[in-house]
Amino acid sequence: MAHLSEAAVVKINEICDRYANEKTPLIMILSDIQKEYGYIPLEVQEIVSERTGISVAEIYGVVTFYSFFSLKPNGKYVIGCCLGTACYVKGAQQIVDKFSEILGIKPGETTDDGLFTIDALRCIGACAIAPAVTINGKVYPHVEVSQVAGIIDEYKAKEAAEA
Amino acid sequence: MIRTPEELYARAAVCKEILDSKFNGSDGKIYLMICGGGGCVASGALKLEEECNRLIEEKGLSEKVAVRKVGCFGLCSQGPFIRVFPKDVLYRLVKQEDIKEIIEKDVIGGEIVERLLYVDPKTGEKIAKQDQIPFYKKQKKIALHGCGVINPESFDEALGCGAYQGLANALKMTPQEVVISVLESGLRGRGGGGFLTGRKWQFAYNQDSKEKYVVCNGDEGDPGAFMDRSILEDNPLSVIEGMTIAGYAIGASEGYFYVRAEYPTAVKRLRHAIEMAEAQGLLGDDILGSGFSFRAHIRLGAGAFVCGEETALLHSIQGLRGMPRPRPPFPAVRGLWDKPTIVNNVETLATVPYILRNGVEEFTKYGTTGSKGTKVFALGGKVNNVGLVEVPMGTTLRELVYDIGGGIPGGKKFKAIQTGGPSGGCITADELDVSIDFDNLVALGSMMGSGGAIVMDEDNCMVDVAKFYMEFICDESCGKCSPCRIGTKRMLEILTKITEGEATMKDLEELETIGNACQTNSLCSLGQSAANPVISTLASFYDEYLAHIQDKKCPAHVCKNLTVYSIIADKCKRCSLCAKKCPVGAISGIVGKTNFVIDPEVCVRCGLCIASCKFGAITKEQ
Numbered sequence: 001m002a003h004l005s006e007a008a009v010v011k012i013n014e015i016c017d018r019y020a021n022e023k024t025p026l027i028m029i030l031s032d033i034q035k036e037y038g039y040i041p042l043e044v045q046e047i048v049s050e051r052t053g054i055s056v057a058e059i060y061g062v063v064t065f066y067s068f069f070s071l072k073p074n075g076k077y078v079i080g081c082c083l084g085t086a087c088y089v090k091g092a093q094q095i096v097d098k099f100s101e102i103l104g105i106k107p108g109e110t111t112d113d114g115l116f117t118i119d120a121l122r123c124i125g126a127c128a129i130a131p132a133v134t135i136n137g138k139v140y141p142h143v144e145v146s147q148v149a150g151i152i153d154e155y156k157a158k159e160a161a162e163a
Numbered sequence: 164m165i166r167t168p169e170e171l172y173a174r175a176a177v178c179k180e181i182l183d184s185k186f187n188g189s190d191g192k193i194y195l196m197i198c199g200g201g202g203c204v205a206s207g208a209l210k211l212e213e214e215c216n217r218l219i220e221e222k223g224l225s226e227k228v229a230v231r232k233v234g235c236f237g238l239c240s241q242g243p244f245i246r247v248f249p250k251d252v253l254y255r256l257v258k259q260e261d262i263k264e265i266i267e268k269d270v271i272g273g274e275i276v277e278r279l280l281y282v283d284p285k286t287g288e289k290i291a292k293q294d295q296i297p298f299y300k301k302q303k304k305i306a307l308h309g310c311g312v313i314n315p316e317s318f319d320e321a322l323g324c325g326a327y328q329g330l331a332n333a334l335k336m337t338p339q340e341v342v343i344s345v346l347e348s349g350l351r352g353r354g355g356g357g358f359l360t361g362r363k364w365q366f367a368y369n370q371d372s373k374e375k376y377v378v379c380n381g382d383e384g385d386p387g388a389f390m391d392r393s394i395l396e397d398n399p400l401s402v403i404e405g406m407t408i409a410g411y412a413i414g415a416s417e418g419y420f421y422v423r424a425e426y427p428t429a430v431k432r433l434r435h436a437i438e439m440a441e442a443q444g445l446l447g448d449d450i451l452g453s454g455f456s457f458r459a460h461i462r463l464g465a466g467a468f469v470c471g472e473e474t475a476l477l478h479s480i481q482g483l484r485g486m487p488r489p490r491p492p493f494p495a496v497r498g499l500w501d502k503p504t505i506v507n508n509v510e511t512l513a514t515v516p517y518i519l520r521n522g523v524e525e526f527t528k529y530g531t532t533g534s535k536g537t538k539v540f541a542l543g544g545k546v547n548n549v550g551l552v553e554v555p556m557g558t559t560l561r562e563l564v565y566d567i568g569g570g571i572p573g574g575k576k577f578k579a580i581q582t583g584g585p586s587g588g589c590i591t592a593d594e595l596d597v598s599i600d601f602d603n604l605v606a607l608g609s610m611m612g613s614g615g616a617i618v619m620d621e622d623n624c625m626v627d628v629a630k631f632y633m634e635f636i637c638d639e640s641c642g643k644c645s646p647c648r649i650g651t652k653r654m655l656e657i658l659t660k661i662t663e664g665e666a667t668m669k670d671l672e673e674l675e676t677i678g679n680a681c682q683t684n685s686l687c688s689l690g691q692s693a694a695n696p697v698i699s700t701l702a703s704f705y706d707e708y709l710a711h712i713q714d715k716k717c718p719a720h721v722c723k724n725l726t727v728y729s730i731i732a733d734k735c736k737r738c739s740l741c742a743k744k745c746p747v748g749a750i751s752g753i754v755g756k757t758n759f760v761i762d763p764e765v766c767v768r769c770g771l772c773i774a775s776c777k778f779g780a781i782t783k784e785q
Contacts, residue, residue, distance in 0.1 A: 125393075
């Protein structure tokens with residue numbers, strides 16, 4: 001627990017207390033932590049365990065079961081490629097492959113500079129604009145393989161401008 | 164606060180008049196109705212709303228013209244939309260710069276903006292009224308009642324559209340009478356299995372327990388299905404009302420909505436709707452003076468497909484890993500926290516108020532002998548009209564694909580329609596005249612499922628599609644039972660071998676054996692149906708499997724290892740565009756002098772050259 005700041009410990013305890021009246025609050029607690037910090041490392045699970053009395057083994061089991069929870073932090077920009085059936089039959093796999101090729105990472109991985117994570121999404125229900133890609137909530141409709149490099153450059157340029 | 168049924172009826176009558184005036188012009192105003200569905204918002208509907216408001220203000224029309232954002236219109240591929248009332252004109256594919264013309268020409272000038280009207284792809288005819296468009300003609304809205312008509316965040320508009328009349332009627336009946344009504348309506352679960360809803364309720368009703376629960380399954384995980392999301396976003400009160408009726412019928416005083424975390428708008432609107440219902444006294448103690456009390460809570464999923472299975476879902480609500488358990492005991496006997504629980508899908512619960520409001524006969528008027536009412540489908544893939552449709556059971560698949568869906572784009576040939584998601588199967592062109600109901604689809608080796616309907620054309624490889632679903636299931640298998648955990652992995656390996664041209668006929672036999680074992684031995688319906696996409700494509704598209712295995716060819720030119728790109732010498736204009744686009748330098752030639760050629764050893768089959776060639780000179784044919 002050494003490298004968790006005191007403020008973070010307070011915050012996590014506060015999140016646990018939000019659901020003190022619920023019968024089975026674990027997933028709600030973890031969802032809030034995931035939302036707040038972007039990931040749920042073991043140190044955090046230990047704090048949740050102490051506060052709620054649920055064993056670390058059980059918490060770890062739940063964290064690793066659901067795809068929404070992650071043990072490692074995500075990149076600054078999460079490239080969500082929809083791989084729902086409607087997107088897939090319209091060539092979504094090639095879009096994911098292209099992002100992977102250019103960034104040198106597989107879906108679920110993050111680039112070394114911490115900038116990009118590729119996330120293969122199941123279905124975002126935007127089947128009319130297939131294949132669809134979302135990056136931090138911004139939706140790119142009808143994406144073509146030839147646009148992928150440009151989309152990545154857009155975010156790299158944004159980073160360069162901010163730096 | 165609405166305390167009695169009489170108060171409800173009185174207020175509903177006022178609300179109805181106000182809502183009607185927004186359509187028939189009785190208040191002397193013009194309304195610009197904007198579709199706020201997910202597809203339209205992604206293509207810029209919110210900008211349209213801003214622009215409309217800005218121009219109305221600028222032109223001093225605020226007294227006479229109002230903007231209304233409502234739920235999804237359904238015809239997503241033609242969005243964003245603006246519908247002008249009372250004239251009832253639908254403008255589609257509207258861009259921000261079109262608003263000025265709509266306001267100046269139509270709203271002020273009274274003239275229709277012809278170029279923004281829907282064009283029937285078959286006849287070329289321009290259609291101004293939404294109801295006249297073939298996509299809408301064959302539909303009947305029961306579960307989607309109010310969707311695309313009301314503002315989902317307005318209680319009064321929902322009330323004006325009939326909300327809570329069903330509950331008011333139910334509360335005048337005994338709980339057993341309500342269960343019998345639902346049983347007599349023949350309503351079957353819209354989430355996949357098609358179990359009789361009334362029978363499920365009866366089981367829970369029969370249980371002698373002080374504590375019972377109603378759970379709404381909003382964990383819509385099938386890729387390509389978004390009907391539940393739409394209902395929750397566009398008319399959440401209808402689902403809450405359905406849940407409350409269910410609670411009264413079985414004797415539960417608490418309900419849980421389990422909704423995918425991937426649907427933030429749905430969650431937000433549902434939460435808002437629960438607050439509205441609480442504020443009106445329609446959730447809480449002594450609802451409408453009946454003595455019946457009911458409360459609703461929301462639980463978010465955390466990204467696990469298997470949680471759509473009811474026992475896994477209940478485990479997830481209880482904060483555990485979402486793993487299924489053997490049934491019996493069924494949840495109606497032992498469910499949430501070991502208490503009697505019914506789990507109903509969003510669409511099922513949204514249908515219940517209609518039955519109680521309009522009567523059983525009004526509902527059973529639609530549908531077939533074994534499947535009553537309507538079904539919502541998310542029509543997607545290679546079809547002109549992508550969107551959300553609700554059709555009476557008994558509609559044929561051909562009507563769905565060709566009349567409502569408007570056929571296949573680009574003059575391509577229809578190959579199959581996939582229903583039931585990863586648990587379903589592919590239905591071929593020969594079977595298109597079969598009418599849609601639960602039992603017919605099962606007989607065709609597919610299933611209704613939650614209502615995803617993905618159309619595939621000649622460019623889709625059915626082995627690749629089977630592999631796609633197997634990848635999904637393999638990834639989502641919870642790992643509890645070995646037939647599913649190991650079986651899906653082995654099947655995926657064999658399918659990968661086939662698509663890479665490495666498989667033998669022995670692999671194909673093995674695939675069938677494992678598929679059957681997985682089907683008969685898995686613990687839950689996820690594993691039991693995991694092999695369906697394989698079994699159904701093997702049955703209908705065996706020759707495609709053979710082509711991959713024996714001829715080492717992919718007839719649809721999808722599987723990369725089995726596809727060779729080449730340049731047709733006669734068509735090559737020696738422009739070098741393809742060579743410039745090629746990311747791996749596989750294409751060589753001299754501009755203006757020699758034909759360009761692709762080196763198959765270097766080519767990574769990315770398809771960029773085909774996309775770049777303006778002369779159609781590059782082919783995947785061997």
